[in-house]
Amino acid sequence: MSAGRSRFTCHRALCRPTRSEAGAHMVNSRIPGLKNLTIEQRRETVVRNSPLSTEDLTAWDPATGLTLDAADHMVENVVGVLGIPLGFAANFTINGRDVLVPMATEEPSVIAAASNAARIARASGGFFTSSTAPLMRAQIQLVDVADPAAARVRILEARDELIAAANEQDPMLIQLGGGVRDIEVHLVDAPGQTYVVLHLIVDVRDAMGANAVNTMAEAIAERAAQIGQGRPLLRILSNKADLRLARARAVFAADELGGTEIVDDIVHSAALAVVDPYRAATHNKGATNGITAVVLATGNDTRAVEAGFHSHAVRDGRYTALTRFEKDADGNLVASLEVPMAVGLVGGATKVHPAAQRAVKMLDITTATELAEIIVAVGLAQNVAGLRVLATEGVQRGHMGLHARNVAVTAGATGKEIDRVSARMVAEKAIRAERAAEILAEVRRGQS
Incomplete structure (x- = not known):
């Protein structure tokens, strides 16, 4: 975008x-x-x-x-x-x-x-x-659905209607080539009932997409509930962005x-x-x-x-x-x-x-x-x-030098004192605040 x-x-x-x-x-x-x-x-x-x-x-x-x-x-x-x-x-x-x-x-x-x-x-x-393309999901949860399996089919029958209604919420996104690409309907078993969960699959272009997909989900939740014959509850994006993948090798x-x-x-x-x-x-x-x-x-x-x-x-x-x-x-x-x-x-x-x-x-x-x-x-x-x-060397040796500098600064070392104090601690393998303070005192007394 x-x-x-x-x-x-x-x-x-x-x-x-x-x-x-x-x-x-x-x-x-x-x-x-x-x-x-x-x-x-x-x-x-x-x-x-x-x-x-x-x-x-x-x-x-x-x-x-x-x-x-x-x-x-x-x-x-x-x-x-x-x-x-x-x-x-x-x-x-x-x-x-x-x-x-x-x-x-x-x-x-x-x-x-x-x-x-x-x-x-x-x-x-x-x-x-x-x-992949920048696809994000929004979820609409329907509760108190008497016939979840049939509700799923009814919602899928209304796919084009729901997609059109969702796309009306963001004309700029559509103009830039984004918008709803598909609808999925999941049946999620939970204690006491089966939830009908509609997924809007949206190409969000150059946005992270949370605002766009949340707005779309809010806009069609009531209509989806009418079709599914249930009550709409959650309508929010999923951060499980499994359709928006990036790869490197x-x-x-x-x-x-x-x-x-x-x-x-x-x-x-x-x-x-x-x-x-x-x-x-x-x-x-x-x-x-x-x-x-x-x-x-x-x-x-x-x-x-x-x-x-x-x-x-x-x-x-x-x-x-x-x-x-x-x-x-x-x-x-x-x-x-x-x-x-x-x-x-x-x-x-x-x-x-x-x-x-x-x-x-x-x-x-x-x-x-x-x-x-x-x-x-x-x-x-x-x-x-x-x-x-x-x-190879293990994680502690790799971190030792930089950690020693931080400890030296915490002890009050400044400028070239930081290098001298940290080098001593690394050589002694004693990277501790109290040791840094002791070495710093010696440095300032001109003893090292």
């Missing part, structure tokens, strides 16, 4: 991104040594390698970003705003296009891990993505990962997550570390996306991993991910939050499908990075 150019050419329900047309902003996402740059140098790098201007970056400054007045118009009972660190992942090539990816997260190592995995995938062409060279044994161990680790729900929960959290960071940065609904993710993980009745890891004929790691991705570019915080607006601009995208596919690619990279750490 967004206006302007699009790099997508669509065939049936499948949209694929193409390269930026001639004259578009050229991006090089391969930026070595990012961690050694100052914040100002990183900002200059972003301006050189994205459509953002220096002025755009003020939306990410605490003093000039989301104001209290703007926040007061977004949610209720506002008393302040909460800052979350916003960085960017480098090295991403997605369908042949380099892109810097904004990520908002409080967790150390997430952005660095995604960037590192993207660097490895880059040598094999990067990430390749695809997706990539190849990671064995020698870049650490050798064929590491590839084998990554595959073994992933296989446990497929069959063991206890492992799958943490495995999937690894993917959502990346997914949620991009969703949040772009002002989309993190809870809706995570609900869709986890409901998809249990679609066969048992909670399982959503990423898949295999070894190809050359011994390299092949990773893939398919997941519901209900994100939008119109409405909500994406349009009113200045930081989210700049994040979308940074990505140089014009459709929600593009955004969804970038998000899934980042989730896949994050998962690969996490499993690589688990298969």
Whole structure:
């Protein structure tokens, strides 16, 4: 539903991104040594390698970003705003296009891990993505139906009437090529009765879709109840967006990962997550570390996306991993991910939050499908990075350096003191607040 150019050419329900047309902003996402740059140098790098201007970056400054007045118009009972660190992942090539990816997260190592995995995938062409049409569901629950099976058939007989009535609610959506695509009627057995639940299947274009489908469901609920001879109750979207899928795949060279044994161990680790729900929960959290960071940065609904993710993980009745890891004929790691991705570019915080607006601009995208596919690619990279750490040095060593810096800051260290205090704690393997305070005192006395 967004206006302007699009790099997508669509065939049936499948949209694929193409390269930026001639004259578009050229991006090089391969930026070595990012961690050694100052914040100002990183900002200059972003301006050189994205459509953002220096002025755009003020939306990410605490003093000039989301104001209290703007926040007061977004949610209720506002008393302040909460800052979350916003960085960017480098090295991403997605369908042949380099892109810097904004990520908002409080967790150390997430952005660095995604960037590192993207660097490895880059040598094999990067990430390749695809997706289905942006279809969302609205549910209308009918209760007290005497003849549920016959009611289902009656509602299906009225399919065209109900679709037409629903489409009347959003002429702009219809004009842009969206609208209701179909109706399903489910019989759901519950204690005491069988509910008749009508599903509206709606192409929401570049919206997340909640408002559009909820409005449609409200509009036709009474008529559906008349036809079904029951009482309408719930009429709301489902966050189980199993018809709105985005996919990503990539190849990671064995020698870049650490050798064929590491590839084998990554595959073994992933296989446990497929069959063991206890492992799958943490495995999937690894993917959502990346997914949620991009969703949040772009002002989309993190809870809706995570609900869709986890409901998809249990679609066969048992909670399982959503990423898949295999070894190809050359011994390299092949990773893939398919997941519901209900994100939008119109409405909500994406349009009113200045930081989210700049994040979308940074990505140089014009459709929600593009955004969804970038998000899934980042989730896949994050998962690969996490499993690589688990298969080699273990998670604690990878987190140790960044965690030590946070502890040093908490103890009061500033500037170069942070590096000195954190380095001592890592060397001693004693990353604790009280030890940080002791070392900081020694540093300030000139003893180390």
